[in-house]
Amino acid sequence: MSYLPTLIVVVVGLVLLVVVFARLRRHVRGFNQAADAVRANIDYETGTLRARLAALRVAMKETRARVKHAPAVVPSNGRGRQEEDRG
DSSP, rough: OOOHHHHHHHHHHHHHHHHHHHHHHHHHHHHHHHHHHHHHHHHHHHHHHHHHHHHHHHHHHHHHHHHHSOOOOOOOGGOOTTTTTOO
16 A cells, blocks of 8 residues: 555646646647737738838839930030030
């Protein structure tokens, strides 16, 4: 009968272990929900930023193409030399 106290301690320990794991599982589930919410928010913000960067790249490419094919407008080209305009 000397094994009975050992058996009782083992059973009580297992019951306590199950209770601790159940509470820990509840906290881990809450943490996972919060982490999923943060991850979704970061994904949304990152997607918005990627869309803005893509729009900026397209605008820069269009501007470069327009400037490349259009002659530069310089205000002094139509007036001639300034010394000649003094009259």
